[in-house]
Amino acid sequence: MSNRSSAGPTDVRTHNRDAWNREVERGNEWTLPVGREAIAAARQGEWEIYLTETKPVPRDWFPELEGIDVLCLASGGGQQGPILAAAGARVTVFDNSPRQLAQDRFVADRDGLTIATVEGDMADLSAFADGSFSLIVHPVSNVFVPEVRPVWAEAYRVLRHGGALLAGFVNPTDYVFDPELAEKGVLRVKYALPYSDVSSMSAEERERRFGEGAALEFSHTLEDQIGGQLDAGFVLTGFYEDYRRDDPIAQYMPSYIATRAVKL
16 A cells, blocks of 8 residues: 655645556556455355455444445545445445546446445545444545544544444554665664655655655554544544555564544
């Protein structure tokens, strides 16, 4: 889930929208729709989804899905949304990338699912009224916005009382290391936290390291990731950690954190 580039800070949303449109064209694993067999199994009650990379979300984190309103927040790509729709939920997928949303519509058309898709900024859910959803599924994606607290505030607003927010995010310490050395198995601290692709390195270094046109990433402190949920009004009721595949840093610490938070 690491894609970065050299755009300036004023056009982060537009830049990342275009970057993820290109990731669909390149076949990034987070843009590949689920297959027919996964949809058929979900219709029979056999399903799982991921907030992070390798560990599925515990089933007891979910309410009974039949007929409930679910928002898949910054979750395009034809993966979580179609599975939840096949399991019986009324699903809306909200994402910044039109091409990612097209993947969800592709699965819906292919497998006869009803899925609403809405394009927009994850920190601005003004397209939805207060209390519109009973469940929000937010896999690792807030790394692509400079500020995360507005995301939690908007999620809280559009949830119904008793609803849950299931969120995955990157362990912020993942960003302190020199990435070029880490690929060689050498872990050397290089960047101060919170890290920003816009301000932590030069435009020339970003382009050399990550390529032209890749998405901008931003680390967020645990005070903003977890404390921000609490400050928005949520109560945390679940927590787990996960590890990135084929990553030398993951030999020493978790790559991801996932939380379940409830609006009482």
